Amino acid sequence: MQEIRDAIMSGERTAEAFGSLQLPETFRAITVHKDEVDMFADRASRDKNPQESLHLDDVPIPELGPGEALVAVMASAVNYNTVWTSIFEPVPTFGFLERYAKLSPWAKRHDLPYHIVGSDLSGVVLRTGPGVHLWQPGQECVAHCLSVELEHHDGHSDTMLDPEQRIWGFETNFGGLAELAIVKANQLMPKPAHLTWEEAACPGLVNSTAYRQLISKNGAGMKLGDRVLIWGASGGLGSYATQMCLAGGGTPICVVSSPEKAEICRKMGAELVLDRREGGYHFWNEENTKQNPKEWRRFGADIRKLTGGSDIDIVFEHPGRETFGASVFVTRKGGIITTCASTSGYMHEYDNRYLWMNLKRIISSHFANYREAWEANSLIKRGLIHPTLSKAYPLEETGQAALDVHKNAHQGKVGVLCLAPEEGLGVTNPEMREELLPSINRFRNI
Ligand SMILES: NC(=O)c1ccc[n+]([C@@H]2O[C@H](COP(=O)([O-])OP(=O)(O)OC[C@H]3O[C@@H](n4cnc5c(N)ncnc54)[C@H](OP(=O)(O)O)[C@@H]3O)[C@@H](O)[C@H]2O)c1
Numbered sequence: 001m002q003e004i005r006d007a008i009m010s011g012e013r014t015a016e017a018f019g020s021l022q023l024p025e026t027f028r029a030i031t032v033h034k035d036e037v038d039m040f041a042d043r044a045s046r047d048k049n050p051q052e053s054l055h056l057d058d059v060p061i062p063e064l065g066p067g068e069a070l071v072a073v074m075a076s077a078v079n080y081n082t083v084w085t086s087i088f089e090p091v092p093t094f095g096f097l098e099r100y101a102k103l104s105p106w107a108k109r110h111d112l113p114y115h116i117v118g119s120d121l122s123g124v125v126l127r128t129g130p131g132v133h134l135w136q137p138g139q140e141c142v143a144h145c146l147s148v149e150l151e152h153h154d155g156h157s158d159t160m161l162d163p164e165q166r167i168w169g170f171e172t173n174f175g176g177l178a179e180l181a182i183v184k185a186n187q188l189m190p191k192p193a194h195l196t197w198e199e200a201a202c203p204g205l206v207n208s209t210a211y212r213q214l215i216s217k218n219g220a221g222m223k224l225g226d227r228v229l230i231w232g233a234s235g236g237l238g239s240y241a242t243q244m245c246l247a248g249g250g251t252p253i254c255v256v257s258s259p260e261k262a263e264i265c266r267k268m269g270a271e272l273v274l275d276r277r278e279g280g281y282h283f284w285n286e287e288n289t290k291q292n293p294k295e296w297r298r299f300g301a302d303i304r305k306l307t308g309g310s311d312i313d314i315v316f317e318h319p320g321r322e323t324f325g326a327s328v329f330v331t332r333k334g335g336i337i338t339t340c341a342s343t344s345g346y347m348h349e350y351d352n353r354y355l356w357m358n359l360k361r362i363i364s365s366h367f368a369n370y371r372e373a374w375e376a377n378s379l380i381k382r383g384l385i386h387p388t389l390s391k392a393y394p395l396e397e398t399g400q401a402a403l404d405v406h407k408n409a410h411q412g413k414v415g416v417l418c419l420a421p422e423e424g425l426g427v428t429n430p431e432m433r434e435e436l437l438p439s440i441n442r443f444r445n446i
Contacts, residue, residue, distance in 0.1 A: 001027065001179055004072050005419050008124050018126060018137035023070075026058040029178030030398045031114040032085055037092040050086035050406055051399030057114060062174060062182060065106040068129040069185045071141065073418040074197035074426060076176040077120040077389075078398070079205050080236065080343070083406045085117050085170060086399075090346070093117075096171040103149070103164065110173035118177030119145035119169040122191050122200035122426070123419070132185040140191040140428070143183045144373035145205050147172050158218060159369040167367060176201075177398055179419050189374060192381040193429035194436055197420040199387040199444065202413035203240065203380050208368035210240040211376035213340050214316055215248060218372070219365045220338040224249035226313040229303065229330065231323055233270065234261040236405075237340070239388035239412045241316045242268050243443070247384055253303060253312065257408075264411055267442055272306040283326050291349060296329035303330055314338060321345030333358040340365045383436045386443035388412030392423050412443075 001024050007017065032053050040048040064070050085093045093115055101111035125139045135141070148155055148162040155162025169175020174182035191200045213219040214228065222228060228245045232238040233254030245252040246269045254265040254273045262273045279302060283295050303312065311332035317324060320342025327337050328350040337360065342348065354360070368376060379385040392415035393401040404410040417423065427433050433440065 001419070004126065005421070008072060008074065008419065009425070013124065013138035013140075015136040015138050018124070021126065023061060023126070026060055027179040028395065029057055029059050029116040029180075030118065030395065031055050031057045031059070031116050032088075032093070034094050034113045034115075037088045037094065040087060045087060045089060048087035048089075048406075050083060050402035053086045053088070054117075054399045054402060055114075056396055056398070059114065059116065061180060062109050064127055064129040064182065065109070066130045067132060067185055068182055069125050069132060069135055069188060070127040071121060071123045071143065071181050071183060071188075072126050073121045073123040073176055073178055073181050074420040075122050075201035075392070076118045076178075076416045076418055077202040077204070078401045078405050078414045078416060079119050080341075080405060081119055081167065081170040081205075082117050082177065082402050085115065086402050087406070093170060096166070097173055100166065100172060112173060116173055116175045116178050116181075117169055118175035118181070119167055120201050120204040121176035121181055121183075121418075122197045123181070125188070126180070128185060135185050135188050141188045142191050142200050142204055142377065143168070143176065143181070143187045144189060144208055144368070144377070145169060146187065146367055146370060146373060147184055159371075160212075160218075160366060177395070177416055177418070179395075186370065189377045190381065191426075192377075194383065194427060194432040194440075195380070195387060196424050197426035198392040198415040198417060198423055199389055199440070200426065202387050202389045202415050203385070204377075205367070206236040206413065207240045207380060207385065208373040208376040209340055209365070210237050210244055210316075211379070212368040212372045213237075213338050213365035214241050214244055214314070216368070216372050218369070220314045220316075220336045220363060222248055222250050222314060226250040227253060227307055227310055228314045228316055229253045229255065229312045229327070230316045231255050231319050231327075233273070234264040234411050236413055237318055238316070239264075239268065239443070240385065242270055243385050246270065251307075253306060261411065274302060274306065281326070283322060291325045293329070293351065296326045299326050300330040311335070318342075319344050321348055324348040325350040328360065328362075329354050331360045334360065336361050336363055338363045338365055383432065383439070386436075386439055388443050389415050390444075391415065392417055
């Protein structure tokens with residue numbers, strides 16, 4: 001692996017040189033093990049520790065299939081899906097791999113007793129499989145995490161609707177938290193030249209998701225002037241939704257849970273921030289069985305105090321059960337609640353009278369199609385949206401990185417260095433970086 005790392009660091013990236021690099025027999029990867037899926041059976045979710053279930057293993061390099069690329073991963077990032085995989089909730093991810101395996105002999109490779117996790121990467125293409133023309137060994141890349149087959153017509157206008165749609169590194173094997181990863185070549189996108197490896201690796205999944213959910217016509221289709229309530233505004237999804245809202249001429253109303261996180265939102269440029277801890281909202285009773293509309297009203301009144309009396313045009317939802325009733329309530333007549341997740345529980349409850357009588361709409365969103373992921377990466381590449389990386393761990397400490405996210409002890413994105421020996425490497429357009437440095441630092445220091 002040292003030879004590959006050295007070749008990347010040397011900066012000389014001809015297809016011939018990279019194509020002839022000797023591949024090692026094995027590579028190091030972060031895995032969960034199939035024979036351990038019951039290890040946390042007697043524990044509450046919050047007590048399940050990713051450090052116990054995530055392993056750093058030496059694994060063999062799988063054969064490269066048609067249309068695929070083998071990538072030397074310089075850096076990756078922790079997404080919440082790695083937390084779900086590592087605590088085996090809501091279901092162990094091995095079921096996804098078993099079902100995928102039934103599709104074809106190539107898909108069968110994914111059904112292993114271990115699952116290599118991770119849905120983000122920045123790195124360099126090492127090999128391409130048969131039928132790949134656009135990408136060559138030696139090219140720098142990032143990868144989005146949409147894996148589709150596109151044989152079925154359902155996915156032809158919106159690739160997220162492909163019946164064989166999967167999230168790479170969550171519903172497929174050979175993910176990005178490793179020294180090598182396998183992706184479909186059409187997941188590859190150019191690495192933003194002004195960013196380091198760890199900065200370039202961290203936006204992928206959340207930036208694309210926020211783009212579809214908030215900006216795309218497939219999501220809320222935000223327009224100039226919209227007031228957007230953003231839950232977890234300093235977190236993974238939220239820190240990109242906040243940036244997009246500001247860049248698109250909207251007004252973010254950021255919800256966070258500490259003065260430090262409120263400060264992060266202000267640093268990003270948001271003026272209207274609510275600390276939900278300070279507000280002490282109890283949307284549910286103690287037993288978590290019944291909601292309290294009075295608390296929705298109090299929350300709505302606090303929002304109006306911030307906005308000068310206006311209600312919310314779009315709610316950017318992902319906490320789920322705990323907040324969804326309040327989100328539906330505080331949306332203006334004719335407004336949109338757009339949801340992509342249910343961190344606090346997926347059995348949502350809301351008062352439907354507030355929805356139908358006020359012609360509000362709930363719009364579901366999930367990752368992003370090929371085009372949306374490409375457009376979201378272009379925003380990063382052009383320096384219009386910036387990585388919100390707060391910390392980068394070495395590959396060996398991925399368990400701690402995932403624990404930080406599980407415990408909500410992180411800010412923005414948590415990165416992982418894979419083949420990159422240290423932070424700060426990989427910038428190939430120093431002039432652009434210099435020009436953008438004040439903005440890059442404003443978002444990175446969060
Ligand atoms: N469908 C998709 O394609 C997709 C893509 C990405 C992520 N997701 C899902 O979206 C969720 C968030 O992901 P992320 O990367 O943004 O995670 P994250 O970095 O942990 O940020 C989420 C933030 O939400 C806030 N939050 C958590 N629980 C809450 C609760 N009960 N009530 C109110 N706020 C709460 C927290 O902020 P404060 O403590 O500051 O309020 C937290 O920092 C996860 O469930 C993830 O699996 C789905």
